[in-house]
Amino acid sequence: MSLSNLQSRDLKHLWHPCAQMKDYETFPPMEIVSAKGSLLHTANDGPLIDIISSWWCKSLGHGHDEVQQAVRDQMEKFEHVILANTSNELIVNLCEKLISLNPGYNKVFFADSGSDGVEVAVKMSLQYQQQNGQEQRKKFMSLQNAYHGETILTLALGDCGLYSAPYAALMPEIKKILDIPYVSGKVEDLPFEDFSSLLEPLEEYADELAGIVIEPVLQGAGGMLFYHPSFIKALRDWTSARGIHLIADEILTGMGRLGKVRACEFAGVLPDFSVFSKSMTAGFTPMSCVLTTDEIYNGFYDDYETGRGFMHSNTYTGNAISAAAAVAALEFYEREQVFARVAKDSVYMHELFEDVAAETGALLNVRSCGFVVAADLDMSLAGLNKKRCGYELYKKAVRKGLLLRPLGNTVYFLPPLNIERDLLEKSADIMKELIFEELRS
Amino acid sequence: MSLSNLQSRDLKHLWHPCAQMKDYETFPPMEIVSAKGSLLHTANDGPLIDIISSWWCKSLGHGHDEVQQAVRDQMEKFEHVILANTSNELIVNLCEKLISLNPGYNKVFFADSGSDGVEVAVKMSLQYQQQNGQEQRKKFMSLQNAYHGETILTLALGDCGLYSAPYAALMPEIKKILDIPYVSGKVEDLPFEDFSSLLEPLEEYADELAGIVIEPVLQGAGGMLFYHPSFIKALRDWTSARGIHLIADEILTGMGRLGKVRACEFAGVLPDFSVFSKSMTAGFTPMSCVLTTDEIYNGFYDDYETGRGFMHSNTYTGNAISAAAAVAALEFYEREQVFARVAKDSVYMHELFEDVAAETGALLNVRSCGFVVAADLDMSLAGLNKKRCGYELYKKAVRKGLLLRPLGNTVYFLPPLNIERDLLEKSADIMKELIFEELRS
Numbered sequence: 001m002s003l004s005n006l007q008s009r010d011l012k013h014l015w016h017p018c019a020q021m022k023d024y025e026t027f028p029p030m031e032i033v034s035a036k037g038s039l040l041h042t043a044n045d046g047p048l049i050d051i052i053s054s055w056w057c058k059s060l061g062h063g064h065d066e067v068q069q070a071v072r073d074q075m076e077k078f079e080h081v082i083l084a085n086t087s088n089e090l091i092v093n094l095c096e097k098l099i100s101l102n103p104g105y106n107k108v109f110f111a112d113s114g115s116d117g118v119e120v121a122v123k124m125s126l127q128y129q130q131q132n133g134q135e136q137r138k139k140f141m142s143l144q145n146a147y148h149g150e151t152i153l154t155l156a157l158g159d160c161g162l163y164s165a166p167y168a169a170l171m172p173e174i175k176k177i178l179d180i181p182y183v184s185g186k187v188e189d190l191p192f193e194d195f196s197s198l199l200e201p202l203e204e205y206a207d208e209l210a211g212i213v214i215e216p217v218l219q220g221a222g223g224m225l226f227y228h229p230s231f232i233k234a235l236r237d238w239t240s241a242r243g244i245h246l247i248a249d250e251i252l253t254g255m256g257r258l259g260k261v262r263a264c265e266f267a268g269v270l271p272d273f274s275v276f277s278k279s280m281t282a283g284f285t286p287m288s289c290v291l292t293t294d295e296i297y298n299g300f301y302d303d304y305e306t307g308r309g310f311m312h313s314n315t316y317t318g319n320a321i322s323a324a325a326a327v328a329a330l331e332f333y334e335r336e337q338v339f340a341r342v343a344k345d346s347v348y349m350h351e352l353f354e355d356v357a358a359e360t361g362a363l364l365n366v367r368s369c370g371f372v373v374a375a376d377l378d379m380s381l382a383g384l385n386k387k388r389c390g391y392e393l394y395k396k397a398v399r400k401g402l403l404l405r406p407l408g409n410t411v412y413f414l415p416p417l418n419i420e421r422d423l424l425e426k427s428a429d430i431m432k433e434l435i436f437e438e439l440r441s
Numbered sequence: 442m443s444l445s446n447l448q449s450r451d452l453k454h455l456w457h458p459c460a461q462m463k464d465y466e467t468f469p470p471m472e473i474v475s476a477k478g479s480l481l482h483t484a485n486d487g488p489l490i491d492i493i494s495s496w497w498c499k500s501l502g503h504g505h506d507e508v509q510q511a512v513r514d515q516m517e518k519f520e521h522v523i524l525a526n527t528s529n530e531l532i533v534n535l536c537e538k539l540i541s542l543n544p545g546y547n548k549v550f551f552a553d554s555g556s557d558g559v560e561v562a563v564k565m566s567l568q569y570q571q572q573n574g575q576e577q578r579k580k581f582m583s584l585q586n587a588y589h590g591e592t593i594l595t596l597a598l599g600d601c602g603l604y605s606a607p608y609a610a611l612m613p614e615i616k617k618i619l620d621i622p623y624v625s626g627k628v629e630d631l632p633f634e635d636f637s638s639l640l641e642p643l644e645e646y647a648d649e650l651a652g653i654v655i656e657p658v659l660q661g662a663g664g665m666l667f668y669h670p671s672f673i674k675a676l677r678d679w680t681s682a683r684g685i686h687l688i689a690d691e692i693l694t695g696m697g698r699l700g701k702v703r704a705c706e707f708a709g710v711l712p713d714f715s716v717f718s719k720s721m722t723a724g725f726t727p728m729s730c731v732l733t734t735d736e737i738y739n740g741f742y743d744d745y746e747t748g749r750g751f752m753h754s755n756t757y758t759g760n761a762i763s764a765a766a767a768v769a770a771l772e773f774y775e776r777e778q779v780f781a782r783v784a785k786d787s788v789y790m791h792e793l794f795e796d797v798a799a800e801t802g803a804l805l806n807v808r809s810c811g812f813v814v815a816a817d818l819d820m821s822l823a824g825l826n827k828k829r830c831g832y833e834l835y836k837k838a839v840r841k842g843l844l845l846r847p848l849g850n851t852v853y854f855l856p857p858l859n860i861e862r863d864l865l866e867k868s869a870d871i872m873k874e875l876i877f878e879e880l881r882s
Contacts, residue, residue, distance in 0.1 A: 006530060014528065017754035017759075020742075024526075031527070031528050032529045035518070057521070062521075082493070085835075095451075107454060115592070119591070151556070152593065286727045304829070309461030312591050314556070315727070316727040388745070
């Protein structure tokens with residue numbers, strides 16, 4: 001395979017994320033020269049539709065003018081100042097916006113990556129239990145098929161064997177809740193159901209649990225699996241009654257991705273902790289935050305000498321470049337009523353997927369909520385029934401101008417919240433064409 | 442205490458890092474309105490000398506023109522694009538610079554926060570051992586007084602009880618290497634010593650160890666403790682002979698902080714992994730990277746189906762805003778010979794501390810390497826012999842215009858690498874004045 005100069009230089013030194021690098025020799029990296037809106041512009045081929053929002057974070061697409069301008073303006077003041085014992089108008093403004101968007105919460109703690117955010121929430125939960133008369137509460141549970149990040153703790157909270165198996169020796173044991181009520185179709189349309197009986201198997205752990213960690217409504221890396229929001233209600237009722245924390249990892253789902261500020265809103269539920277990242281900064285730079293209640297905060301509030309403070313820090317806690325992007329993104333979401341538009345356009349995106357499913361007969365289990373729609377390739381069909389079918393589809397899709405990046409054999413769209421309808425249609429057309437080609441192959 | 446409007450708003454919602462928030466009621470956060478060079482400008486008081494580089498990361502001070510311009514220019518192209526299966530001139534350029542600065546390494550893996558970077562190195566080490574015939578190598582060791590971050594794994598690698606005690610239930614057991622040869626004085630002046638006998642107690646773990654993780658030469662959060670560089674040579678010889686990895690956390694020490702690219706250079710040692718962050722982006726936005734060898738990389742290189750790939754990802758792996766800052770910072774370091782100047786100015790900074798020690802008689806164990814100098818307050822002296830003496834000094838220092846932030850009872854300077862000499866002198870004068878006031882109190 002002939003490589004461009006840039007590709008050769010890349011392969012010499014760059015170890016890419018989430019990869020067997022040998023694959024890069026037959027499928028060399030695409031050179032990106034610029035990006036605007038929902039399009040990535042390549043050096044040697046046409047534009048690519050970024051239908052996955054560059055790993056789910058570019059919620060307002062690339063080069064968003066207002067967010068960029070906010071970063072430029074902030075750099076006139078400062079890029080980053082230690083947040084221990086300092087404050088500034090920007091970070092306070094961000095806190096106020098986050099709290100105002102999330103009634104019931106009153107405190108904001110900032111971290112860097114999404115994984116860091118989940119670690120913060122789990123640490124807060126455990127420490128709270130330890131120093132508030134519940135020393136026996138030291139364990140956590142999470143959901144089957146969960147994904148919460150790639151640090152050792154968050155891998156242990158997750159249930160993606162591929163990512164975690166080699167590191168078992170370092171991972172704490174985190175039991176998984178099974179029998180999740182997965183659903184197909186449009187999640188927003190589901191009527192309330194009582195899932196409390198599904199939680200009966202948890203009873204044996206009730207006395208030792210500090211908290212339960214969930215991705216609400218949508219499990220992303222686990223396979224773009226949606227479950228019934230009422231299940232979150234059952235979890236909240238069960239945990240509240242027993243003094244167990246509920247921790248929502250809203251890194252993927254929050255800030256408009258599902259058409260709401262928090263996915264837990266579909267269940268009318270306020271967890272003890274909610275973690276945001278990705279869409280919070282519109283995918284500019286890493287920042288995560290944990291929102292929590294006065295009750296949790298007060299469990300740490302005491303004289304210094306008691307040792308009850310929360311001593312976590314990330315170097316870049318409250319980073320001003322990220323905070324500027326976040327404030328601009330949240331203001332844009334609000335002013336342009338982006339979340340409401342997502343809720344509406346999501347019906348349209350769902351229909352596009354249903355159409356591809358109907359026309360090709362090759363997609364099973366079409367499901368969506370907000371601006372995430374997914375379906376499974378019917379692997380029983382000739383043409384699809386092959387190893388790494390999703391990966392083969394991916395390589396062909398980019399040649400047609402679509403960054404369709406299946407998870408295993410699950411195809412999905414997770415586009416910028418402000419993507420143009422014609423790009424959605426074009427994406428669906430490309431996917432359809434590809435599937436037909438595979439079926440004929 | 443009367444609070445400004447901004448302070449009241451801050452205390453309502455913002456949970457600050459590394460704090461007992463009750464302390465903020467008597468010592469409310471200082472409002473920062475802008476920052477330039479080594480100065481933070483406050484709303485209600487004079488400027489503050491950022492003598493700790495805003496938690497050790499602002500290596501070129503605030504508002505550095507070239508680095509800012511690089512970020513602005515990059516935003517004209519894109520802020521962030523998924524790095525899986527893509528490449529771009531910027532990130533390849535950064536890789537080439539990192540490799541060229543670090544002969545012996547050939548591969549670069551990017552992560553977000555410093556903790557993420559350490560997690561990546563440890564995961565790589567463990568996975569390498571597991572899939573290259575050393576399945577029994579599942580344990581890690583680290584050093585007494587270590588600090589490697591605040592995720593659960595990195596807390597376990599660390600040895601700072603204050604930060605980790607409440608989370609013991611989730612932490613893997615990581616044994617600590619004791620009898621570190623700590624030193625006083627100027628580290629650069631130390632002659633070679635043979636410390637191999639210090640490692641004899643490790644022999645019993647030799648067969649089960651995957652790797653040993655160290656902060657080379659300087660242990661930061663553990664108390665600004667310096668140890669003899671020859672100890673790293675002993676560790677490298679011992680680990681190499683046994684097929685155990687050496688992992689250097691150069692987050693604080695690397696990229697010029699100690700006057701070298703890597704602190705391990707003082708020992709003439711190439712670890713299997715070196716982790717960089719802080720000074721790499723000149724403290725603009727979170728980015729870390731792990732440098733490693735072809736040998737390690739080849740232990741993952743295989744057909745996809747073997748499952749030997751390294752599947753780690755951070756959402757923002759290779760983030761372009763951070764990468765632009767990093768390239769600009771590294772170019773500035775090189776063109777202006779910043780590291781060589783650090784090595785020279787560090788002698789001057791050390792002398793300033795020695796002078797304060799001599800004049801006040803209140804500082805013990807003055808020690809330094811590169812642009813980090815530290816000393817311990819003599820707690821036996823009347824006036825200093827009180828609870829939280831360091832914290833009391835901190836509160837008084839900021840009133841005099843110096844962001845002196847002692848670690849326990851250890852005072853230190855860790856300024857931007859390009860700080861002006863007169864600000865160093867002023868900092869030393871303020872510290873001296875403060876200590877005299879305490880001694881008289």
